[in-house]
Amino acid sequence: MKHFMLPRNTILREAAAAHNEQSQNPSSHKTKPSQSPSRRVKSSKENAPPPDPNSITSDLKPSPSTASAKLKSPLPPRPPSSNPLKRKLSIETFPENSVSDSGVKVVVRMRPLKKEEEEGETIVQKISDNSLSVNGQTFTFDSVADTGATQLDMFQLVGAPLVENCLAGFNSSVFAYGQTGSGKTYTMWGPANVLSDEIFLCDQQGLTPRVFQRLFDRINEEQIKHTDKQLKYQCRCSFLEIYNEQITDLLDPSQRNLQIREDMQTGVYVDNLREECVFTMKDVTQLLIKV
Structure with a gap:
């Protein structure tokens, strides 16, 4: 609170002092000017968070007290690589349908109805590719997948662009959010026997195994394409759990309460987090079994 209140109180005190001086000397034409609003620190567009697609913007100008509040800027973006080969590869592998030009994309997957739910009234309905209605109220997202969407559809919509972003040098992540029984585990992994060899070959596998497989396939393609440039990739895998604001290394459960660090x-990164080099989908599966 002090970080936000001190600058505002300073300006208010100066303005109050100037007002009192004018009140005490009504016949005087010379008054001490208050601090000019134009000298206040303006927030940078580069550090501003991405706009909410559902938010309503206002054209009203902020008051001096709110305009003077200093916002804590988010973590700076990672600078571009100094390696010209990596920069050139990033441009070549960056697809048009990638998602690196925005912060967070929200994709909604509608769960198929259960038998006991089919007889009831339909509450959620898909309106368009990026909107749905709940009890008649419309909500807009980046994408909406209806109840007929397959695991492959979800991978092409979410997983494939993230793999291309990763190869282009951007940090990529995906997580599922929803109530119990809404299908998070099925979307992210697939059926309960997801770690068996057979499930990786069927059409029920979820985002995680498909992303791993696509990543290794794309690495192989890039290495063949750039054999003359001696291009080399290295994949390292780590697994952690965040619970009660504590980070635990799942590959080494003895490592608890790990700390988050930042390096230029x-x-x-997470300090002392164990990392294992992986070269194939089988290597990843063996690590998942340990976890």
């Missing part, structure tokens, strides 16, 4: 070269 590597960005944000």
Whole structure:
């Protein structure tokens, strides 16, 4: 609170002092001017968070007290690589349908109805590719997948663009959010026997195994395409759990309460988190079994 209140109180005190001086000397034409609003620190567009697609913007100008509040800027973006080959590869592998030009994209997957639900009234309905209605009220997202969407559809919509972003040098992540029984585990992994060899070959596998497989396939393609440039990739895998604001290394459960650090070269990382090099989908599966 002090961080936000001190600048505002300073300006208010100066304005109050100037007002009192004018009140005490009504016949005087010379008054001490208050601090000019134009000298206040303006928030940078680069550090501003991405706009909410559902938010309503206002053309009203902020008051001096709110305009003077200093917002804590988010973590700076990772600088571009100094390696010209990596920069050139990033441009070549960056697809038009990628998502790196925005912050967070929200995709809604509608769960199929259960048998006991089919006889009842339909509450959620898909209106368009990016909107749905709940009890008649419309909500807009980046994408909406209806009850007929397959696991492959979800991968092409969410997983494939993230793999291309990763190869282009951007940090990529995906997580599922929803109530119990809404299908988070099925969307992210697939059926309960997801770690068996057979499930990786069926059409029920979820986002995670498909993303891993696509990543290794794309790495192989890039290495073949750029054999003359001696291009080399290295994949390292780590698994952690965040629970009660504590980070635990799932590959080494003895490592608890790990700390988040930030480095100018590597960005944000978890200190002392175990990492394993992986080269194939089988290597990833073996790590998942340990977890």
